[in-house]
Amino acid sequence: MSEPPRQSETPPPLGVRLRPDHAGGGADVAVYAGRADAVELCLFDGSGPGAAERRVELTARAHGVHFGHVPDLTAGTAYGLRAHGPWDPARGLRYNADKLLLDPYVRGITGDVTWRPEVFGHVVGDDLAGDHEVRDAHDSAAFVPRGVVLSDGFDWGDDRPPAVPWSQTVLYEAHVRGLTRLQPGVPYHLRGTYAGLAHPATIEHLTRLGVTTVELLPVHAFTHEPALAQRHATNYWGYNTLGFFAPHAAYSSASDPAGVLAEFKGMVRLLHQAGLEVVLDVVYNHTCEQGRDGATLSLRGLDNSAYYRLDDNGRDVDVTGCGNSLDFRHQRVVQLTLDSLRYWVQECHVDGFRFDLATTLARGRDDGYDPDHPFLVAMRSDPVLSQVKLIAEPWDVGPHGWRTGQFPPPMAEWNDRYRDTVRSFWLADAARAGRGEAGHGVRELATRLSGSQDLFGVGDRGPLASVNYVAAHDGFTLADTTAYEHKHNQDNGEGNRDGHDDNRSWNHGVEGTTADADLLARRRRSVRNLLGTLLLSTGVPMLAAGDELGRTQRGNNNAYSRDDLVSWLNWDLADWQQDLLATTTHLLRLRREHPALRQRQFFGGRPRHEDGTLDLGWFAADGSVMDDSHWHDPRTRVLQAFLQGRATGDRSLLLVLNGAPADLEVTLPGEPWATSYDLLWDSTWERPGDPERGLSGVQQVGGLSTRLYAATP
Structure with missing residues (x-):
């Protein structure tokens, strides 16, 4: 020695x-x-x-x-x-x-x-x-x-980060195992692995679909809680970190640690070659050691009082719901996290991170959230980390833990207000409208469609700070929001007590599976409305893997322990699923082709041209400009949004949302906004069709439907 x-x-x-x-x-x-x-x-x-x-x-x-x-x-x-x-x-x-x-x-x-x-x-x-x-x-x-002990050697060749601009980014949240466990195009021995995710069959699906950035559920080495082991279950999602520098070995086809790391790096390299970014969902807010009665595996045995937030009696202060909370007041916790992040960028070439329960990472000396917390300052000013994508899940379960819109630039944030508002309009309020009841109107919906300026309008952040989503790994799948009004988690082994109850969903009259063809068609239209709204909104859209295929978890909204058919993507697609995939691909193509859908700055509501048209115009069903009587009426169910495209050399677009149950006559805005319109997409279409050109005036718009038009000046 x-x-x-x-x-x-x-x-x-x-x-x-x-x-x-x-x-x-x-x-x-x-x-x-x-x-x-x-x-x-x-x-x-x-x-x-x-x-x-x-x-x-x-x-x-x-x-x-x-x-x-x-x-x-x-x-x-x-x-x-x-x-x-x-x-x-x-x-x-x-x-x-x-x-x-x-x-x-x-x-x-x-x-x-x-x-x-x-x-x-x-x-x-x-x-x-x-x-x-x-x-x-x-x-x-x-x-x-x-x-x-591992060496750092790996042949990266000419690997370069795709560096997709935020304005062009489409996130795809996926689970390494679940994405390819049943993928028939991937060799059996590679299914559910890093190599399977980077297989040509998987990459072909992702690139054809049109997403740009794969956001992987946790790949840091993790273990399973003893309560799950007791009932012979596992932590499928992986939010139970054991090691912040090691890839999870069970996701590799290799049997040795060196091979695991090489396979992970090889996956990143192949995804980069296809132009796809890799973002990691990282869990620095807690570890698998759980609370005081949990295991001593690493940090607790080295310096429990430094690594974990403790009360005056040495007990864990839990703001994560997982038994412990890492203490970001301590320099060594900040150092550990920064070192880990830099390792994944510099040695493994990943393109960014989504921070689970990010509020915990910024709780200061008084336990409150601090946007100028030393960790956030260090990360944002770091010459490596400040150059990659940084996304906060802006809440935890501690006091005053909800902080959506309050993280500093250049961080983006999951926008739960977007999710809840869009679900409410197309599902919960649609059900109320069918019963003749008032809903929430369209005021907040308009705010979400245009980038959530109320949340992200300070600190020079802009609409690209908003990661919009309508479904994620946690909660109902997109299809299940249209088929279930209540969670069905009985098989999770927790007596259906787990999972949240505020789902903003609508089963369209029947809970769960049905053979009613008309009801199934209405559910499919609702799925298309949700997808269309998401992919045509201002902000950064995120798709949950499988939602483009109509994936179901049979009403399970907390499948964290289900490493089985409930969670894995089923690639044996029915005709309606092929149609939905074609619809999602079409919507993403429209998003790529039209800069008006990818605004980098908030709309100012100011005239852009001598003709008096605005950069963003709002219109009622009769074609008149929305006024207070429309905005404040909880029964308003039609909204037209005119997105000016001249500043970017693009055609202007008109997004029409009819949240009423019945077909309605909707008058399209006339001159000086446009002389006519081409219909690019209609959610009543089971599969995208050819544009309908030269439309103007009064149009018959289907009940509970979405349309996108391109305007002719």
């Missing part, structure tokens, strides 16, 4: 870094364990439970970092950590050298967390690695995954 060369007083970068340039090779090892008395590196002669262990103490220490140079450490070596220190849970100190710990900076992981059956029925996790109130003396090395 020797001190790091030329750095005897200064810790090297955290983690295990091979040093081929150093005489004798080996690696620099550095671990933050701020209140530990000693930290040992544990080296194993294999990856199995019976592998012999050799311990090497990291004798140098500075600023809470234990470090040293290990001369005989090579790529492929399995390792872990042990931290010695005080056991005082009331002060947040939970050191236990009998617990093998995973390096927070590990880039490869072998093995899984193993929950012993005998722990079920009492304190789950106590025997594995938890600590409860009494230090468990049992050595857990056989039950904790091992880290594996």
Whole structure:
């Protein structure tokens, strides 16, 4: 054992870094364990439970970092950590050298967390690695995954980020396993893997559809909660992080950690070659160690009081709903997160991140949300991270956790207000209108269609800060919003208590499956209305994978534990699903072809030309300009939006939404706005048709339908 060369007083970068340039090779090892008395590196002669262990103490220490140079450490070596220190849970100190710990900076992981059956029925996790109130003396090395030392080499060739501008971005939220598990064009052994996602059959679907950016549900190494293991279920979504630097091994066709990382990088490279960006859904708000009675697997055993937000009694402050919350008041938590983000950009070439429960990452000294939190400032000013796509899920479950519209630029945000408003108009309010009842009118709908300026109009953010969506992984699928009014989560094993109840959905008269052809046709039209509104709105649209195929989860709105047919995309498409795919592809083509649908700035409502026309005009069903009597009437169900295209050299467009149950006569705006119109799309069409040209005046518009016209000056 020797001190790091030329750095005897200064810790090297955290983690295990091979040093081929150093005489004798080996690696620099550095671990933050701020209140530990000693930290040992544990080296194993294999990856199995019976592998012999050799311990090497990291004798140098500075600023809470234990470090040293290990001369005989090579790529492929399995390792872990042990931290010695005080056991005082009331002060947040939970050191236990009998617990093998995973390096927070590990880039490869072998093995899984193993929950012993005998722990079920009492304190789950106590025997594995938890600590409860009494230090468990049992050595857990056989039950904790091992880290594996990896080298950084990979042949990226001429890989370049696609760098898709936000104004051209269409996000596609997908699950690595679920997207291709049943894809017949992907070889069986590659289905559900990184390689399967990058297979030509998958890429062909994505590029033909017209999306630009694949947003992957968590791919950081994760494990399954003991409560799920007890009922033989798994955490399918992956929001239960074990390692912030290692790709999840179960999503790889490779069997060794080096192969897992290479396959992930190969996936990114192939998607880039096809012009597709890769954005990762990342979970830095909590870890899989859960609450005080959970497991000690990594951070808790190294410095519980630094990594986690604790109260005065050493108990976890949970603003995530997952048992613990990482404490972004601490410099080392900020450092860990920034180091992880930069690793995925610089070493794995990903193009951005979507931050799960992002409010947690910006809770300051007083526990409140701070838009100028040091983490947000550091990330936004970082020369690497400031250049990639950054998307916040702008809420958590803690006090005052809803913060939509309040994150600083250049961050974009999931816009839940958009989702709720569009669903309400086309579904919940449509059902009310069918019963002769008033709804919410069209005021907020107009705000959402035009980029949500009420939320994103400050800080020079613009409409591209709004990630618009009508369905995501969490909640009903798009098709299920038109077929179910109540969640059906009985098979999740939680008595249908899980999942939220505010779905803004409408079953069109029958809950669930039906053979009624007319009812099914009305549901399909509602799906097209939702899709059309999403893809023709100002802002950045996000599709949930499978919604373009009419995917159903049979009314399950919380399929986080369903690694089965409920969650996987079914690629055996009926005729109506082929029609829906063609419709989605057509709408995305229209979005690409017409800059008026991809505004970079908010509409000003100001005259743009000598003829007095505005950059955005709102009209009622009779063709008159919308006034207060229309805007404030909760029974208003028709809205026309005229998007001026002259400034971009594009044709102006007219979006017509008829939320009334019956067919209506709608008068299209005449001169000076337009002399005639070409009908580019009508949601009453089961499949896109040829444009209808030269239309003007009064048009018969189908009940509960959407139309897009191109205007002729």
